[in-house]
Amino acid sequence: MKKILAKVYIWILLIILYAPLVFIAVCSFTESRVLGSWSGFSFKLYQNLLTGIMPGEASLIDAVDNTLFIALISAVLSTLLGTVAAIGIYNLKGKYRKAVLFANNIPMINPDIITGVSLFLLFVFLHFSQGMVTVILAHVTFGTPYVVLSVMPRLQQMNPNIYEAALDLGATPFQALRKVLIPELRPGMASGFILAFTMSLDDFAVTFFTRGTVGLDTLSTYIYTDARKGGLTPELRPLMTIIFLVILVLLLVINIRKEKQAKKLQYIKK
Amino acid sequence: MSKRSSWSIPYVVFLVLFVVLPLVLVLMYAFQDGTGHFTLKNIGKFFTDKDALSTFAVSVEVALENTAICILLGYPAAWILSNKKYNRSAVTIILFIMPMWINALMRTLATAQLFTMLGISLGKGTLLFGMVYDYLPFMIYPIYNVLNKMDKSYAEAAVDLGATPWKAFWKVTVPLSMPGVMSGVLMVFMPTVSTFAISEFLTNNKIKLFGTIIQENINSSAWNYGAALAFIMLIIIGLTSLLSKDKEQAEGALI
Numbered sequence: 056m057k058k059i060l061a062k063v064y065i066w067i068l069l070i071i072l073y074a075p076l077v078f079i080a081v082c083s084f085t086e087s088r089v090l091g092s093w094s095g096f097s098f099k100l101y102q103n104l105l106t107g108i109m110p111g112e113a114s115l116i117d118a119v120d121n122t123l124f125i126a127l128i129s130a131v132l133s134t135l136l137g138t139v140a141a142i143g144i145y146n147l148k149g150k151y152r153k154a155v156l157f158a159n160n161i162p163m164i165n166p167d168i169i170t171g172v173s174l175f176l177l178f179v180f181l182h183f184s185q186g187m188v189t190v191i192l193a194h195v196t197f198g199t200p201y202v203v204l205s206v207m208p209r210l211q212q213m214n215p216n217i218y219e220a221a222l223d224l225g226a227t228p229f230q231a232l233r234k235v236l237i238p239e240l241r242p243g244m245a246s247g248f249i250l251a252f253t254m255s256l257d258d259f260a261v262t263f264f265t266r267g268t269v270g271l272d273t274l275s276t277y278i279y280t281d282a283r284k285g286g287l288t289p290e291l292r293p294l295m296t297i298i299f300l301v302i303l304v305l306l307l308v309i310n311i312r313k314e315k316q317a318k319k320l321q322y323i324k325k
Numbered sequence: 326m327s328k329r330s331s332w333s334i335p336y337v338v339f340l341v342l343f344v345v346l347p348l349v350l351v352l353m354y355a356f357q358d359g360t361g362h363f364t365l366k367n368i369g370k371f372f373t374d375k376d377a378l379s380t381f382a383v384s385v386e387v388a389l390e391n392t393a394i395c396i397l398l399g400y401p402a403a404w405i406l407s408n409k410k411y412n413r414s415a416v417t418i419i420l421f422i423m424p425m426w427i428n429a430l431m432r433t434l435a436t437a438q439l440f441t442m443l444g445i446s447l448g449k450g451t452l453l454f455g456m457v458y459d460y461l462p463f464m465i466y467p468i469y470n471v472l473n474k475m476d477k478s479y480a481e482a483a484v485d486l487g488a489t490p491w492k493a494f495w496k497v498t499v500p501l502s503m504p505g506v507m508s509g510v511l512m513v514f515m516p517t518v519s520t521f522a523i524s525e526f527l528t529n530n531k532i533k534l535f536g537t538i539i540q541e542n543i544n545s546s547a548w549n550y551g552a553a554l555a556f557i558m559l560i561i562i563g564l565t566s567l568l569s570k571d572k573e574q575a576e577g578a579l580i
Contacts, residue, residue, distance in 0.1 A: 061411040068402055072424055072458065075435035090435070091442045136336055143333025155333060158340045161348070164511075164566060165559075166519035168536045172543055172555045173347030179548070180350055196343045199336070259430060259522065260536075264543065278430045279522055287434060295431050302426045306419050314415055 076299055083292035090287055104290045115288055118277035122256060125187070125273060129194035130252035136195065137202025137251075138244050142236070144203065145210040159204070162197045170197055171264030178265065185267025193265040194258065198251030205247035206240055213239050351559065354552035367553035377538055377554070384535040387449075387524075388517035391456040392464075395513050396506060398457070399464035403505075404498075406465070407472035418469055422462050429459060433523050447529040455527040456517055463516075464509040471505030472498070515562055 078091075083101070087094040103109050107116050144155050162170055174193045178185050217239075221231040237244075259275035266276065281287050358364045371377050405411045406418050424432065433455055440451050479501065483493035521536035535558065542551035 058411055061405045061408075065402060065405055065412070065417065068398065068461075069420055072421070072461070075432055075439055075458075076424065076427060078439055079431070079435045090438050136339065139332050140336030142329055143331065143336065146330040147333055148330075155337060155340070158337075158344055161344050164562065166515050166536070166562070168519045168521060168539055169351075169555055169558060169562070170347075172539060172551065173351050174343065175543065176350040176354055176548065176552060177343070177347040192343065196339075199339070203336075253426060257426070257428065263540075275428060275430055278428065278434070282430070282434055282526060291431065295427065299427055303423060306423060306426075307416065310416055310419050 076295075079292050080296040080299065083296045086289075088286060088289050090289075090292070100290055101293045104293045109288070109290050114272060115277060115290055115294070118272040118274050119294070121187075121271065122273040122275075125191055125194060125262075126252050126255035129191050129198055129255050130248050132191070132195045133198035133202050133251040134244055134248045137199040137247055138206050138240060140199070141203045141206035141210060141240075141243075145207060159200045163200050167197075167258065167260035168264075171261040174261070175264040185265055186269045186271055189265045189267065190262055190271065190273075193261050194251075194255045197258070197261060198254055201250040201254065202244070202247030205250065206243040209240050209243035348559070351552050351555050354549050355556040356553075357549055359549065367549050368556070370550060371553060371557060380533050380538050381535055381557075383532060384518045387452065387456065387532075387534065388514050390453055391460060391517045392510055392514045394453070394457050395461050395464040395509070399461055399509065400468055400506070403465045403468035403472055406469050407475075418466075421465050425462050430522060430526070433459065433526050437526050437529075447527060448531055449528070452524055452527045452532055455523065456520075459523065460513045460517065463512040467508040467512065468502060468505040471502045475501055511566065515565060518561070519558060 082090055082093075084096055084098070085093050086097045086099045104115075109115060140159075144152060144159075147155060165173075170193070174189070174196065175185075177183075178189050183189060218231055218235050221235045222228065226234065257275075258273075259279065262273050263276055263279070266272075272280070278287070278291065281291070355367055356363055356365065358366060402421070406421070436455050436458060437447060437451070440447060440454075445451060475498070480493045480497045483497045484490060488496065518534065519536040519539075520534055521540045524532055524534040524537065535554070539551055539554045539558070542548075542554065
């Protein structure tokens with residue numbers, strides 16, 4: 056009885072959580088310009104989106120391109136900066152280390168709007184014209200702390216003697232870095248990269264304040280402007296449905312594989 | 326490897342330029358008038374601006390209610406998910422955090438549209454529902470993590486020593502899971518106060534939250550007043566994170 060109640064509770068929450076997403080997915084299969092009205096089943100919106108031929112709304116494709124470009128570049132930069140920083144911070148001591156880690160936490164604790172407004176004031180103060188470059192710098196600012204915090208535990212787990220041994224055996228510091236240190240840190244770098252990438256994809260507030268007035272749009276700012284104008288571009292529905300399915304499949308595959316591996320390990324141990 | 330400490334230098338420079346300096350600028354703009362002279366007028370303006378004050382009160386109220394509802398709904402969910410008797414698969418927890426990966430604005434717009442379709446008029450109720458909808462995963466996940474890692478034998482020991490399961494839950498499991506609840510509160514409360522756009526979409530522009538007036542002032546080039554409002558928000562962030570830190574340490578001391 057208790058078990059059934061628990062299951063029912065979880066399922067009710069999940070149904071409510073997914074209702075709007077399913078709603079968008081269902082509405083992506085009709086041509087109606089208004090979200091929520093049904094004018095018969097059709098693949099027209101998918102066709103428009105995939106061919107890029109959209110009645111008067113070509114800028115949606117640009118927004119998607121910008122979103123991916125910004126996420127990719129800023130995640131790569133965050134990973135490089137964050138990994139080097141983590142190695143440095145790991146070797147720092149005492150107060151100095153605490154101070155750097157504290158500053159590293161600030162962008163994670165601050166609400167997006169504070170990060171956005173403060174960076175906006177910085178660029179205004181420095182007379183730096185805002186556009187793609189400032190948006191990428193801003194995304195590196197909130198992405199790097201996640202990389203630092205993902206890489207640090209790997210450094211703590213690592214045996215420092217391995218690196219020293221490589222040097223003793225004649226490796227140059229660069230070789231030791233490439234052949235010993237980086238492979239050890241790679242899982243941390245990967246999860247840091249993924250975090251930075253998804254934070255960037257999802258960001259609205261920081262982009263909103265740092266994109267300037269040159270007409271640069273990411274998916275988030277595009278949706279915001281679109282919704283304020285009134286009607287949402289109908290092609291957003293198939294786009295969201297595709298994103299939703301890709302993420303769902305990715306997450307499920309990754310986790311089912313993880314679970315299987317864990318079970319295998321258990322079996323071997325027995 | 327100690328020479329490697331110099332590797333932190335590029336990031337330290339970056340942090341000073343893009344994290345510390347911007348916050349100093351918020352402070353500077355907040356205490357300056359348009360010509361760059363020191364003034365307390367911007368901060369004073371907030372305390373005499375009826376509109377801003379009532380927006381602030383509404384924001385804190387909505388954020389408190391949202392946080393409370395998220396705990397009430399999220400704690401049982403996290404507990405069920407972490408309990409092997411009810412849930413054996415990690416996939417269910419993935420289903421709960423999955424919606425976080427979908428664009429929040431799009432989800433919010435869809436929620437608002439669903440309400441309109443069902444004939445529910447947009448206002449305070451729909452705002453709260455939408456906020457809970459947006460932030461519930463952020464509450465469930467940290468609580469789930471703490472409960473999942475918790476040593477179950479503490480609660481079992483309490484039962485063995487004569488406590489009822491209910492008492493063991495309240496006296497052992499709940500106190501031990503407080504750090505998770507605290508990080509959930511941090512992840513729900515402040516973001517609710519500071520959101521903009523989401524509240525307008527969910528209430529058809531009827532209810533504004535604090536984030537919105539910051540955005541409006543910055544966008545209409547009232548940088549000094551906007552910075553003053555951001556400064557007030559920074560103080561609240563400082564206070565809430567201090568409070569939660571103290572709590573956590575106190576909890577830790579009890580254990």
